[in-house]
Amino acid sequence: MAKYLLIESRDPFDSLDSQYFPELVQGISDRGNGTVLFLVQNGVLPVRKGSKYSEAMSRLIRNKIKVLADSFSLKERAISNLVEGVEIADMDRLLDLLLEPGTKAIWH
Numbered sequence: 001m002a003k004y005l006l007i008e009s010r011d012p013f014d015s016l017d018s019q020y021f022p023e024l025v026q027g028i029s030d031r032g033n034g035t036v037l038f039l040v041q042n043g044v045l046p047v048r049k050g051s052k053y054s055e056a057m058s059r060l061i062r063n064k065i066k067v068l069a070d071s072f073s074l075k076e077r078a079i080s081n082l083v084e085g086v087e088i089a090d091m092d093r094l095l096d097l098l099l100e101p102g103t104k105a106i107w108h
Contacts, residue, residue, distance in 0.1 A: 011042035
């Protein structure tokens, strides 16, 4: 089993390929891989409770995928009401995840 860290920085409201990123995350997880999704910059917009794409984030969480959102990015965008199960993290946590042995990172 491989470990994957997927980092999403794009906004699905603006970048059409970002709408399919949750499917990629789910597909990697479905193959038995450890999977973490870290959201930064405009990538945090889907974790706002009630947003158009919040259900995609909820589905990932229900399927046991860890979803982390950058605290600074959330603060910059005044997002405080998050989808249940989203963990708030900082860049130090992202670096720790990136440096874990055997981790494969994909930044989108």
